[in-house]
Amino acid sequence: MEVIAITETKSKPKVALRRKNFEGICARCGHIRPLQLSHLDQESKTLSLKCKVCNELTTFPLIRVLKSGRVLSEAEYEERKKALATCIEYTPQQTYWIGQEIQHQRFQDKGTVVKKLKSDGGHHFIIVKFEKSGEKTLIEGADV
Numbered sequence: 767m768e769v770i771a772i773t774e775t776k777s778k779p780k781v782a783l784r785r786k787n788f789e790g791i792c793a794r795c796g797h798i799r800p801l802q803l804s805h806l807d808q809e810s811k812t813l814s815l816k817c818k819v820c821n822e823l824t825t826f827p828l829i830r831v832l833k834s835g836r837v838l839s840e841a842e843y844e845e846r847k848k849a850l851a852t853c854i855e856y857t858p859q860q861t862y863w864i865g866q867e868i869q870h871q872r873f874q875d876k877g878t879v880v881k882k883l884k885s886d887g888g889h890h891f892i893i894v895k896f897e898k899s900g901e902k903t904l905i906e907g908a909d910v
């Protein structure tokens with residue numbers, strides 16, 4: 767079965783992917799659980815996912831399903847929406863979302879986070895597509 771999940775960015779709201787396995791908070795367990803696709807309802811744009819631990823079936827709006835398969839809770843979704851709507855100043859200490867818009871003081875440029883990477887040494891990076899400077903790799907989550 768093909769599932770269309772939606773990754774929210776300001777400009778382009780849709781990303782298609784094939785996926786059977788998801789991860790999100792199960793209503794019965796109350797914890798993040800592996801979830802398996804049970805049903806996709808095109809009409810109401812919802813996914814019914816079965817908890818692999820307790821078999822509880824939960825229906826999630828597609829808009830809260832990330833490309834990675836992670837299903838956001840209502841609170842996480844609201845927080846993410848707020849973060850996506852705000853263009854923040856880049857600092858190496860912060861962590862970022864794919865689709866997030868950031869400003870870089872040194873480049874005097876605005877860009878969108880397009881990819882997240884982890885080096886073998888465990889350092890985290892983001893790839894940002896800047897309007898003028900093009901793609902740049904920046905560090906994130908630095909503990910400086």
Ligand SMILES: [Zn+2]
Binds near residue numbers: 792794820821822
């Ligand atoms: Zn469960």
